[in-house]
Amino acid sequence: MSVCRSNRPSSTFASAAASLMLVALLLLPGCGSRTPAPQPDSPGAAVQQFFRDLDEGRYDEATAMYDRSTRDMLSDPEVSSPDAFAEWADGKTHDGSLAAVEVVSTEETQPDTSAVVRYELVFDDGSREAGEVTLTREDGSWKLGFVG
Secondary structure, three states: OOOOOOOHHHHHHHHHHHHHHHHHHHHHHHHOOOOOOOOOOOHHHHHHHHHHHHHOOOHHHHHHOEOHHHHHHHHOOOOOOHHHHHHHHHHHOOOOOEEEEEEEEEEEEEOOOEEEEEEEEEEOOOOEEEEEEEEEEEOOEEEEOOOO
């Protein structure tokens, strides 16, 4: 006479494990995909993104975050050049050693139109540099005025 035993605990475990695997497989395709960075939705986030772009050598992305008048000024060959901008950016970020950009304060001088952001750049060696920049909203995004 043969006795058949139910193996419920391992059957429940197997079912739960299979469910977890299915969920993991469904989520996996999104893990490696690169989506464009969202447009900064606040003046402080725009300043942080600008300095991250500078620090990582993404100069085209950084200059695109300037307001129209600053972009126009930088595109004038009598005022600036791509090499001069890259040299300035390397100096501003201490040759790519920016550890953090801390937003100290944000004052919207005209709600949802213009703002002044005070920030501190924190470098790998622990040094800090304070700064301030005026931003305006153009085409739905916060754009930086000239950063010296």
